[in-house]
Amino acid sequence: MRFINFKNLITLLATSTTLIKVKGVRIESCTEPNTIALTFDDGPYEYTSELMDTLKAAGIRATFFVNGFNYWKDLPENKEKQQIWVRATQEGHQIASHTWNHNIPENQTEFEENMKKLDDLVEANTGYRPTYARAPLGHCDEECTIRFEKLGYKLIQWDDDSFDWDYEKGSDGQIKNLDKVIEQSHEKLQKRWDEKKENYLVLMHDVYEHTVKQIVPWFIENNPYKDYKFVTVAECLGDKEFASLIKTNNNDTSSNLNATTTDANNGTNNDSQKDSTSNGVLTSSISIYIITLLTFAIYLLF
Numbered sequence: 001m002r003f004i005n006f007k008n009l010i011t012l013l014a015t016s017t018t019l020i021k022v023k024g025v026r027i028e029s030c031t032e033p034n035t036i037a038l039t040f041d042d043g044p045y046e047y048t049s050e051l052m053d054t055l056k057a058a059g060i061r062a063t064f065f066v067n068g069f070n071y072w073k074d075l076p077e078n079k080e081k082q083q084i085w086v087r088a089t090q091e092g093h094q095i096a097s098h099t100w101n102h103n104i105p106e107n108q109t110e111f112e113e114n115m116k117k118l119d120d121l122v123e124a125n126t127g128y129r130p131t132y133a134r135a136p137l138g139h140c141d142e143e144c145t146i147r148f149e150k151l152g153y154k155l156i157q158w159d160d161d162s163f164d165w166d167y168e169k170g171s172d173g174q175i176k177n178l179d180k181v182i183e184q185s186h187e188k189l190q191k192r193w194d195e196k197k198e199n200y201l202v203l204m205h206d207v208y209e210h211t212v213k214q215i216v217p218w219f220i221e222n223n224p225y226k227d228y229k230f231v232t233v234a235e236c237l238g239d240k241e242f243a244s245l246i247k248t249n250n251n252d253t254s255s256n257l258n259a260t261t262t263d264a265n266n267g268t269n270n271d272s273q274k275d276s277t278s279n280g281v282l283t284s285s286i287s288i289y290i291i292t293l294l295t296f297a298i299y300l301l302f
């Protein structure tokens with residue numbers, strides 16, 4: 001009898017250990033204080049290069065959540081267009097996955113194949129495989145999040161939406177009331193600024209002309225908190241491993257990687273904040289797990 005109970009206990013322990021490994025936690029915000037992580041989804045596209053000029057002039061590093069097959073239909077074959085990721089890496093930006101074709105297949109095999117396809121393409125141009133991902137439209141429930149986590153991605157949302165996507169096109173293909181769209185975006189961003197948050201994880205899209213030509217320049221010009229630091233998503237989460245991943249894989253010294261490298265190592269913060277989001281959840285689930293286990297053990301004994 002004792003033996004059987006002991007075996008039950010081991011089985012329970014094994015099952016529970018598997019359960020706590022997968023949590024399905026989307027990351028909604030940065031953890032490092034005084035940081036701003038600008039993120040751009042859905043590219044690359046014809047405006048991305050101009051955006052990088054703007055960012056470079058302002059000394060800003062950002063994160064691009066990219067697709068392999070979205071706005072540029074020939075990107076998978078077109079090596080010249082793929083160079084945009086070589087440049088992005090040289091200039092200290094982070095490339096992250098936004099899925100292959102802006103879609104999450106229900107079929108797990110297809111999902112994994114698609115994610116791998118994008119990672120292969122990115123790796124060929126950056127020297128590293130994306131370890132961060134964002135779901136198309138940010139639509140991903142807990143079960144879906146677990147699918148990303150099982151493949152080793154951190155799933156990233158945002159806490160500051162630029163609303164650059166919130167527009168309609170007329171029959172002529174032009175954006176209706178473009179001025180209103182831009183005004184709304186400025187208002188939304190300004191409102192978040194006024195909250196004086198500790199850090200910002202900003203959602204934008206480099207595939208829109210109005211984002212690149214109007215919203216981003218306005219954002220840079222009006223940034224009222226000069227003591228905030230513009231960093232990549234990995235950095236705003238205190239992920240030092242990611243910085244070393246880029247360094248070891250990129251031997252190009254001709255660009256302003258210089259600044260990037262020192263910045264990454266000279267963060268104002270310690271490791272104490274690292275992964276605070278996921279660790280918190282993990283710790284609480286471990287506690288629940290131990291309590292359950294103890295209760296069950298006592299039950300078995302009597």
Ligand SMILES: *[C@@H]1O[C@H](CO)[C@@H](O)[C@H](O)[C@H]1NC(C)=O
Pocket residue numbers: 107108109110
């Ligand atoms: C899932 O996708 C794979 C690869 O595309 C395919 O071979 C398989 O038949 C699909 N499974 C189902 C259940 O549709």
Ligand SMILES: *[C@@H]1O[C@H](CO)[C@@H](O)[C@H](O)[C@H]1NC(C)=O
Pocket residue numbers: 126127249250251252
């Ligand atoms: C590193 O440098 C070598 C030699 O110049 C080059 O062949 C290789 O492609 C470079 N690697 C990356 C990731 O840039």
Ligand SMILES: *[C@@H]1O[C@H](CO)[C@@H](O)[C@H](O)[C@H]1NC(C)=O
Pocket residue numbers: 253254255256257258259
């Ligand atoms: C790297 O930084 C040093 C010192 O600040 C500077 O002199 C040098 O020009 C920089 N190199 C490049 C490629 O930016």
Ligand SMILES: *[C@@H]1O[C@H](CO)[C@@H](O)[C@H](O)[C@H]1NC(C)=O
Pocket residue numbers: 262263266
């Ligand atoms: C990095 O930090 C060290 C130690 O605090 C400091 O001496 C150095 O000037 C910093 N470098 C930069 C580029 O901020």
Ligand SMILES: *[C@@H]1O[C@H](CO)[C@@H](O)[C@H](O)[C@H]1NC(C)=O
Pocket residue numbers: 267268269270271
């Ligand atoms: C990091 O934390 C340690 C221990 O708390 C402290 O001694 C050190 O000065 C901190 N470094 C920075 C850069 O804040």
Ligand SMILES: [Zn+2]
Pocket residue numbers: 041042098102135136137
């Ligand atoms: Zn998207």
